[in-house]
Amino acid sequence: MKIKQIKRVLRILFIIASLSSLTLVPWILVKAWILPLPDTVQEQLNDVIDYGFDGMVVYVDEAGKPPAFYAAGWKDRKNKIPADPHALFKIASITKLYVAVAATKLVKANRLSLDKTLADYFPELIGRIEYADAITLRMMLQHRSGIPNYTDHTDYWVDPPMDRKVKLSYALDLPASFKPDRGYEYSNTNYMLISDLIDKVLGYPHQQYIKEEILLPLNLHNTYGSLYEVDLDDVMSGYYVGIDEDIKTDYSGLMIATAEDVGIFLRALNDGSVFNDGEQEIYSSVYVYDHGGLLPGYQSLAKYHKDADMVVVQFMNTTNFDGYHWNLSQIFYNRIVKIINKTNKLNP
Secondary structure: OOHHHHHHHHHHHHHHHOHHHHOOOOHHHHHHHHOOOOOOHHHHHHHHHHHOOOEEEEEEEEOOOOOEEEEEEEEEOOOOEEOOOOOEEEOHHHHHHHHHHHHHHHHHOOOOOOOOEHHHHOHHHEOOEOOOOOOEHHHHHOOOOOOOOHHHOOOHHHOOOOOHHHHHHOOOOEOOOOOOOOOOOOOHHHHHHHHHHHHHHHOOOHHHHHHHHHHOOOOOOOEEOOHHHOOHHHEOOOEEOOOOOOOOOOOOOOOEEOHHHHHHHHHHHHHOOOOOOOHHHHHHOOOOOOEEEEEOOEEEEEEEEHHHOEEEEEEEOEEOOOOHHHHHHHHHHHHHHHHHHHHHHHOO
16 A cells, blocks of 8 residues: 555544544535545536535636636526636625725825724724723724624624614624733724724725725726626626525625736735835734635635745635535635645646
């Protein structure tokens, strides 16, 4: 038996021996993890559809090579329209990267201060958000504010509101998750407030600023501030397990973009070309350089792999209540990266 085969058998035996610790893990995750890698990225996408995903798009940008586009499944299941690698997609929390860059640019321009507090910028929130006088913009950018996450409120997902004031109400008059700068908790409330702050300082929508200062300089003409700015036929449909209809028009906040536009932005973020002098140092002190996004019907992952000088963006248009579709998306993303790296080693 070859060494590689022995290692594989031992790996499987280890999994079997550890079943007691995997009782809460759906077997579909274990299967996706241990199956042999297919030879190509396209084969992997084709396999993914068998795991209950309606459609999938992957964009790969390797330095020195033309970008690669992959798609499998449906863009529109009802009308039998195949997945399109150039379709628009709800990128959900990947939006936070753009907001963080915008805030960074305004800090460098002395229009915002990382050390001013929530109370300084929104005095009306004193007494409504605990420690408002101690929570700084820096802490909010870093998710170290302790402000409760409005999407964690028990009523939020019963009928998700579109109105920002209603969303904010789900985070008001609650105990802080922790004292400012004493912990970390991902909170959508942080970035909604930062977006509102940018609007307030500019006197116009932050999405206009993002377009002028980030999108246009990078020639990103397939990125938009919301679903209302685009032709719905250009947007990949979204599906929730157990619901037959397309939920594309629900949960229509946050940004819309193609995988390619996200990939170009992510490379510019990581190589620094999205920044002007002095901005990258500020950004590096407050936020991350890759991100995922999750909304009902839509999940995305966008990462820069420094060792390979490669950007990989993955879109999937199916989610479920149990959340294991998110775990599957991470497993398949890692498998796709492994396939690319393996191919490059075989064909240097």
